[in-house]
Amino acid sequence: MSEESTALPVSSSAEPELCVGQRLYKDVLRILEAHRVPYAVSGAFALREHTGVGRPVKDLDIFLTSETAGTTLGLLRQQGFRCEICDPVWLAKAHRGDFFVDFITGMSNAAIIVTDSWIDRAQPTEILGVQTRVLGAEELLASKMFVVRRERFDGADIAHIIYATGGKLDWGRIFDLAGSHWEMLLWSLILFRYVYPAQSHYVPLLVWTQLVNRLMCKLLNPDPTARFRGSLVDENMFAIDVNEWGLDDLLSEYRASRARKIEWPADRVELRQDVA
Numbered sequence: 001m002s003e004e005s006t007a008l009p010v011s012s013s014a015e016p017e018l019c020v021g022q023r024l025y026k027d028v029l030r031i032l033e034a035h036r037v038p039y040a041v042s043g044a045f046a047l048r049e050h051t052g053v054g055r056p057v058k059d060l061d062i063f064l065t066s067e068t069a070g071t072t073l074g075l076l077r078q079q080g081f082r083c084e085i086c087d088p089v090w091l092a093k094a095h096r097g098d099f100f101v102d103f104i105t106g107m108s109n110a111a112i113i114v115t116d117s118w119i120d121r122a123q124p125t126e127i128l129g130v131q132t133r134v135l136g137a138e139e140l141l142a143s144k145m146f147v148v149r150r151e152r153f154d155g156a157d158i159a160h161i162i163y164a165t166g167g168k169l170d171w172g173r174i175f176d177l178a179g180s181h182w183e184m185l186l187w188s189l190i191l192f193r194y195v196y197p198a199q200s201h202y203v204p205l206l207v208w209t210q211l212v213n214r215l216m217c218k219l220l221n222p223d224p225t226a227r228f229r230g231s232l233v234d235e236n237m238f239a240i241d242v243n244e245w246g247l248d249d250l251l252s253e254y255r256a257s258r259a260r261k262i263e264w265p266a267d268r269v270e271l272r273q274d275v276a
Helices: 022-034 043-051 066-078 116-120 137-143 155-165 171-195 197-202 205-220 239-243 250-256
Strands: 061-063 082-087 091-096 099-104 123-127 130-134
Touching (some): 022 066, 022 099, 043 130, 043 137, 043 155, 066 082, 066 091, 066 099, 137 171, 171 197
Parallel strands (some): 061 099
Antiparallel strands (some): 082 091, 123 130
């Protein structure tokens, strides 16, 4: 493979290189602000806001609730954008020309869902000259806990969030966001401890104690009926477990049970079925 095809972004504090689609991003932000749409920016813009880490900006990620998403896509359609539902569980897009904006209502595995509280806790900032807001550090961290696939891993982002904030985070909020998936949080914190051993105290001792005690309790009291959860982590790498070894497919169950999905008139907005 050529170097160009395998090139990956390198973290730095340099101002992020903006793509030629930045005009689209500015226009979308201005429209959302003008119509008082409840949303928060995530992705590279939010990461830079909380950590100072810059990387090339290739898209704009807008987090909002499923209820808000339909209204927002309808609004943008009226402004001349081509809108599509890529996956009703979590993702829609608004296109203009060759560029687009992502509208995200949760994680693709439906384990973590954007609620009004995510938007209420967003922090004001300026992006591309537009007064807007980004996800809070806690929500940004939670949004990355399941981004652990072979082809993309956001563990470094989580480590940078903790390091850059000095651990001054609302850990109770993070526990609430992780919920029953607290082991994914523990895994992320173990990585932080490995990467930044001298800064282990950025994670309060009480947080370490609670998570390790939970783990010890599970290890000392094994549950033979505990279900396989690999598909929630990476349905491709754990496909053999589900398809050939007969283990649980929690991914399909989670996605099917998602009570609120992105909805709007099917005859006015394109619907794609090829995004899992």
